[in-house]
Amino acid sequence: MAKLTVPLLLCFTFLLSNQPFQQPEIQAASTPDPLKENYFATMDLSTIVNQVINYENTVTISAAGDVTIGSDDSFGYDGTFHHEADVSGLDHFGKNVAPIFEADDLTIVNLETTLTTSLNKAEKTFRFAGKPSYTEILSLSSVEAVNLANNHTFDYLEKGYEDTVTNLNTYQIDSFGYDKYFLKKINDITIGALGYNGWNDTSEVRQQMEKDIASLKEQGAQIVIANFHWGDERHYHPNATQQSLGRFAIDAGADLVLGHHPHVVQGIEEYKSKYIVYSLGNFMFGGNRNPDDKDTFIFQQTFHFGFDELTDQKDIKIIPTSISSVTNRNNYQPTPLEGKEAERVLNKIVTLSEEIPENDFAYKDYRMEESIAVFSNGESVEQ
DSSP: OGGGHHHHHHHHHHHHHTSOOOOOOSTTOOOOOTTSTTTTTTSOOHHHHHHHHTTEEEEEEEEEEEEEOSEEGGGOSTTSHHHHHHHHOGGGTTTTTHHHHHTSSEEEEEEOSEEOOOOOOOSSSOOEEEOGGGHHHHHHTTOOEEEOOSTTTTTTHHHHHHHHHHHHHHTTOEEEBTTBOEEEEETTEEEEEEEEEOSOOOHHHHHHHHHHHHHHHHTTOSEEEEEEEOSOTTOSSOOHHHHHHHHHHHHTTOSEEEEEOSSSBOOEEEETTEEEEOOBOEEEETTOSSOSOOEEEEEEEEEEEETTEEEEEEEEEEEEEESOSSSSSOOSOOEEOOHHHHHHHHHHHHHHHHTSTTOGGGGOOOEEETTEEEEETTOOOBO
């Protein structure tokens, strides 16, 4: 209630100060009474009321790692994503994380497959494809947007890419990456997202990033999220290119940096009061029947606005997760962890973050809500 006192007083003062001036008649001079009936009847209060209502506003964004809803032909059939889809149905894959994603305002993942029936493949070791009908898995999982800037987007050449975008559009899933960007108003807050391959830190990449972020802001973006496919596979620490590109993205105006490709989790860095999530790891990953490391996590950040301006308040959650609901194989069903397993994965992420030099995030306290770590301004650790 106290938070609304100032804006309500301002609103009331504004209303009183903006009444049409009426020259009083000498014969019967009177003072307008704002409390009388119909005094405000002819006034349009919608704009003022909307400003008061939106004095404080938030948007919560969830991010997860590599989503390969398909397989490689060389894998055969038994135990593959296709096999699981035929046996368990499409709602199997996201049912354990959908409640989390349904509760947020936007969920972003890295779509590391094509959704196509094309047979023309790129010349490379692994070529991932899923049936066009698999696109519904994203909707059933409450995923709203996907990054396409990665090393498997063109596994089935240009036709495979075009089919993927078409199928995503059919199921009303937004996509971005390369020269395609995301820009949408959610909760009256305009969010922009970009995607890049971050193999090299070059002047060309930096110039393009600066140009893209500036363009989104000119179009009204109040939050900009930069996504990078980068790093070394199965390496738990970010390399120099990841760190330099991630920090430059924030210097250029990004508010959050999300990374993927290593297929394992990496630490989180706080840089200039903003976060670089170096690797979210695998998530719904059809690229491996039974990886040794099934650890992953959902990163969630709530952005706070006051009078349409982003504030310094930061609330994030780390939700320790496994890419499979069973331990003896990959059933492609990411599942939040509980108890000691959740604690183990959380400690792993915190330790990896502590090993990043000059990282403010390493000193952040957090509290536990069941098996979820909550980091928030001014809160102390309760483990």
